[in-house]
Amino acid sequence: MPISRRTLLLSSAAGAAGATTTWPLAAQAAPYRGPLRTDPFTLGVASGDPDADGFVLWTRLATTPLAADGLGGMPSRNVPVTWELAADERFRKVVRRGVVVARADRAHSVHVELDGLPAGREYFYRFRAERYTSPVGRTRTAPPRWAPGGTLAMAFVSCSQYEHGYFTAYRRLAEDEPDLILHLGDYQYEYAPDTYNIPGGNPRDHEGPETVTLANYRQRHAQYKSDPDLQVAHAVAPWAVVWDDHEAENNWADEIPEQPDPNFLVRRAAAFQAYYENMPLRRTSVPRGIDMQLYRRLHWGRLATFHMLDTRQYRDDQGCGDGYKDCPAAYDPARSITGAEQEAWLLDGFRRSTARWDILGQQVFFGQRDNNSGPQKVLSMDSWDGYQASRDRITRGWVEAGVRNPVVLTGDVHAHWADELKLDYDDPASKTVGTELVCSSITSGGNGADVPSGNHSWAAWNPHLRFYNNQRGYVRTRIAADSLTADFVVLPYVTTPGAAAHTRASFVIEDRVPGLNQVADNPTPSATLRSGPPDLGEETVRQETERP
Structure with a gap:
């Protein structure tokens, strides 16, 4: 009986990942120049940035x-690493193969950037190094x-803090077999244990310690990539x-760290290099010192254009010392969260767009979230609320350009x-x-915890806030010509592995009709979960749990 695609992918990725759990946590092999002694494909495989004629294939060799x-x-x-691309999961129809060098000075990472392939096709890929073969990727x-x-x-998806739980949501996402996955930041966290x-x-x-050096960041990425659920x-x-902030350091803003640090730019350059080494990115994103080109567009025919943004590298420093504040700097028209060049690029993309759906893949909350019921606004200085003129220019930009269906992902x-x-x-109407x-x-x-009402308390004076849930999970979408359907998928727990996932709520955005139409509401039974206090967002949680 033929092996199904799902069985092949999940079993091969999990099998490779299983080998990583046998390594002592602090193991470190002395440098040597001989043959590979054990399987180097312990970090799995990945692909990324698909376009109409190609994509990037990625792996990184690591025996320990x-x-x-x-x-x-x-x-x-x-x-030397051999790669193969096939039209079938058994590799009976290999359409491309080649050899690429995994360089020691790039932590033996591999990026194969392919073009000239037929559009709209499914492919399978794998790598070989000496006598070892990688898992298969789709x-x-x-x-x-x-x-x-x-x-x-x-x-x-976003925000996968390894210490806070198991990556079961990644496995449940893989079981959905999507065509495309966006990761919107905080792929890994920089903190020392405890x-x-x-x-x-x-x-x-x-x-390892808090990530500061290139060795630290490489080790941390390897720990995350060793996780079998993430590999799947x-x-x-x-x-x-x-990225968002934790790929480098909490709440950094351009060349300004959260806390004074004379070595921050060295740290930033190390974080950028490790990020590129461990992600399926094109050569246009190869870092140059403290700079890395990450904002870019992906086109899915005329159906959707994805404008992938970078709201960290070019932003002005957060106003009034960060946090939730009533801060005059939030209204300063000179301040930007994107920087002038990226803003101009985005607005130009709106004007040129012929897509049915223009989708912004970005990091921090875009709409207003005033957490004070009185006349004085209290806003997050780390989000677009802290850069309101910047948000206004982007929003007016898509309105003036006549963008058919603007959707922001966060x-x-x-x-x-x-x-x-x-x-x-300020005008509910x-x-x-x-x-x-x-x-x-x-x-x-x-x-x-589940919030049975599906509403945050702030919605009472922020009526545009239509849904809230404080469980872990991801968002699954179906994008078609006439609508975009979003399923908010949740897990009841992550502190132990193996949780089942279910759709907590579903919304539909209709073509040319901005706004949310709720089509499903499935609260978790209160008998199995306590209903916790409303979440105040990451900025407040960090202040309560991470700082003295």
């Missing part, structure tokens, strides 16, 4: 993934730029990734939200001009 020097126990030499090319694009199954704790204690620990999610579909705040976007949030969908975390914040 958690080696403290960040080099994965690999020999101090370059290693990927695809996008439809032709001129094509309607059919229907796209896209899911998006620094960022959840109530009841963390179920897992980071290996990478293997099932191409990803498009952007991570960061460790909870599911859905809200309607306005030009004037103001016309809705766009829609925001916010995914919860994979693990960050621990188990969380």
